[in-house]
Amino acid sequence: MHAVSPRLRADSRRGILESVWWGLIVLMVVSGCGDDDDGPAAPGTDDFQVIIDQFGLTPLPTIPYPANNTFNAERIALGQLLFFDPILGGESAAQVKADAGLDPFRYRANDMACATCHFPTLAFADGRRLGAGVAGAQFSDTDLGPQRVVPGPSIITGLDVGTEPRNTPTILNAALNGRNSAEPTAESFQFMDGRVTKGLEEQATKPITSRDEMAGDAYGRDILGDALTPEVIQDSVTNRIRSIPEYVDRFKQAFAGEVSIADDIKLDHIGRAIAAFERELVTPGSRYDQFVDGDRDALGEVEKSGFELFFGKALCGDCHFGPMLSDFSFRVQGVAEDYESIIPGFGGKSGDGKDFGRFHADESEFADEKYAFRVLTIRNTELTAPYFHSGSAGTLREAVEFYDRGGQGNQDVPDSELEAAGVTRDSSIRPLGLTGDEIDAIVAFMKTTTAPVQMGPLGVDLTAVPQRVPSGLIPPGIPTPSGPGPFLITTEGRD
Numbered sequence: 285m286h287a288v289s290p291r292l293r294a295d296s297r298r299g300i301l302e303s304v305w306w307g308l309i310v311l312m313v314v315s316g317c318g319d320d321d322d323g324p325a326a327p328g329t330d331d332f333q334v335i336i337d338q339f340g341l342t343p344l345p346t347i348p349y350p351a352n353n354t355f356n357a358e359r360i361a362l363g364q365l366l367f368f369d370p371i372l373g374g375e376s377a378a379q380v381k382a383d384a385g386l387d388p389f390r391y392r393a394n395d396m397a398c399a400t401c402h403f404p405t406l407a408f409a410d411g412r413r414l415g416a417g418v419a420g421a422q423f424s425d426t427d428l429g430p431q432r433v434v435p436g437p438s439i440i441t442g443l444d445v446g447t448e449p450r451n452t453p454t455i456l457n458a459a460l461n462g463r464n465s466a467e468p469t470a471e472s473f474q475f476m477d478g479r480v481t482k483g484l485e486e487q488a489t490k491p492i493t494s495r496d497e498m499a500g501d502a503y504g505r506d507i508l509g510d511a512l513t514p515e516v517i518q519d520s521v522t523n524r525i526r527s528i529p530e531y532v533d534r535f536k537q538a539f540a541g542e543v544s545i546a547d548d549i550k551l552d553h554i555g556r557a558i559a560a561f562e563r564e565l566v567t568p569g570s571r572y573d574q575f576v577d578g579d580r581d582a583l584g585e586v587e588k589s590g591f592e593l594f595f596g597k598a599l600c601g602d603c604h605f606g607p608m609l610s611d612f613s614f615r616v617q618g619v620a621e622d623y624e625s626i627i628p629g630f631g632g633k634s635g636d637g638k639d640f641g642r643f644h645a646d647e648s649e650f651a652d653e654k655y656a657f658r659v660l661t662i663r664n665t666e667l668t669a670p671y672f673h674s675g676s677a678g679t680l681r682e683a684v685e686f687y688d689r690g691g692q693g694n695q696d697v698p699d700s701e702l703e704a705a706g707v708t709r710d711s712s713i714r715p716l717g718l719t720g721d722e723i724d725a726i727v728a729f730m731k732t733t734t735a736p737v738q739m740g741p742l743g744v745d746l747t748a749v750p751q752r753v754p755s756g757l758i759p760p761g762i763p764t765p766s767g768p769g770p771f772l773i774t775t776e777g778r779d
């Protein structure tokens with residue numbers, strides 16, 4: 285994919301476009317003149333094709349696989365189980381609960397799985413403004429994204445835990461993320477500040493170590509303090525997996541030649557299995573994909589005008605272009621944060637109500653990129669409200685309204701604050717003067733990118749919640765059996 289100059293924008297010519305087009309055809313036929321400068325382009329192209337070419341728009345591309353994690357049906361199935369298994373969550377610590385005088389098996393709401401925040405029927409996001417982690421909805425059976433109440437007290441220390449400073453993005457098509465380029469790569473950026481640069485494998489082992497996401501105050505955090513390194517947590521989770529015979533069998537099959545006994549299972553294998561599952565969560569075949577592939581009837585008139593506005597007057601295509609409708613760069617737009625209104629007293633990423641985006645990825649390296657966030661994909665956004673890193677736009681319409689006002693709303697980060705942080709708002713974020721109909725058309729266009737997840741290997745439905753997982757814990761989305769536990773047969777080997 286060639287880099288597309290953001291300045292190369294097609295004019296928005298809604299309404300007159302078709303009449304001009306037909307007029308020119310008639311003119312050509314009548315005059316017999318085919319090479320007029322203003323005439324139609326080569327056969328098979330039209331004004332839409334000009335935009336498609338300029339902005340590098342393509343149907344959903346094929347999945348790039350890293351050399352050490354190529355397509356493997358057993359690995360994908362194993363990854364699906366791990367993704368839904370609360371055994372990866374810290375405060376699933378049965379013994380710690382028992383020591384605290386609590387039923388070790390009862391409160392499965394403590395037990396976080398990846399899927400608790402990235403749930404299939406919520407488009408692998410959670411439907412919340414900010415993610416809700418391990419202590420959310422403690423002692424409750426309604427443990428899915430929107431119902432979780434955070435922060436909640438850690439079952440171990442009693443300290444509040446469980447509010448994520450960021451909106452949970454979908455992982456649909458995350459396999460196709462780029463890195464400083466619109467081109468998909470297996471070594472992609474993950475996270476809105478790009479702090480993961482080596483794709484899904486690297487990302488998959490991080491949430492288990494995060495206090496707010498999955499770890500909570502387990503692993504002796506209160507005793508170890510700073511000595512509780514990510515490695516201590518990762519070793520603990522790896523040991524739990526090794527202690528479950530069904531997992532050992534599945535790892536042996538999925539990593540034949542690498543794993544032959546329990547001790548061969550390493551963190552790396554867990555990450556690769558989860559990534560193998562996530563990588564298949566792609567959504568080809570949307571009406572948008574059909575449209576850019578040449579089927580001009582795939583979009584209705586309003587959607588087509590939204591397409592032209594998106595890549596024209598509304599400037600969206602300056603940042604949202606290429607196969608994923610993102611150039612995977614970091615831009616300063618200054619969307620509203622206002623964490624206080626979500627959870628009183630919650631200070632967000634910085635602790636004092638700000639999220640410096642890229643700067644927070646590595647404060648020494650990106651000191652001059654405060655407030656810069658990764659351009660997010662537009663694909664499937666119909667299903668992933670609310671929007672932006674702070675979840676401040678509740679609907680797609682509100683997201684477009686942010687752009688229409690050029691980031692100059694009461695709640696948006698003001699220019700003065702950006703200046704104080706040494707940055708300026710991206711020049712494409714400026715008042716657009718869109719009409720209500722134009723905003724609606726852009727929203728209608730974005731919705732044409734929605735498509736279901738492709739079928740997994742051997743016809744496996746990758747969006748299905750496993751009825752049971754090898755740990756014996758209850759996966760998110762499966763109703764908790766009534767009455768007290770145990771939901772585990774044994775605590776042996778589990779810390």
Ligand code: HEC
Pocket residue numbers: 372396397398399400401402415416417418448450451452453454455458461473474475476477484487488489490491492496497498558562
């Ligand atoms: C508490 C909720 C929560 C849990 C649990 C959770 N995530 Fe996430 N996930 C998030 C949030 C919030 C982000 C965005 C973080 C950021 O950008 O800084 C995210 C980002 C991601 C991304 C990056 C997507 C992209 O395009 O940048 C991937 C991939 C992902 N999570 C996979 C996982 C996996 C795998 C697990 C389990 C090991 C998991 N998540 C557990 C909330 C959660």
Ligand code: HEC
Pocket residue numbers: 453476594598599600601602603604614615616617619657658659660661662665668670671672673674680683684687688710712713726
């Ligand atoms: C200057 C580059 C730029 C331009 C221009 C731009 N965007 Fe964005 N877009 C971004 C960035 C960066 C983010 C993530 C920002 C954040 O979370 O703070 C984003 C996020 C979004 C999201 C939220 C996605 C999600 O999952 O949360 C939507 C929707 C969106 N943009 C639509 C549009 C539309 C529509 C336009 C044109 C009216 C547009 N964008 C123009 C850079 C841009």
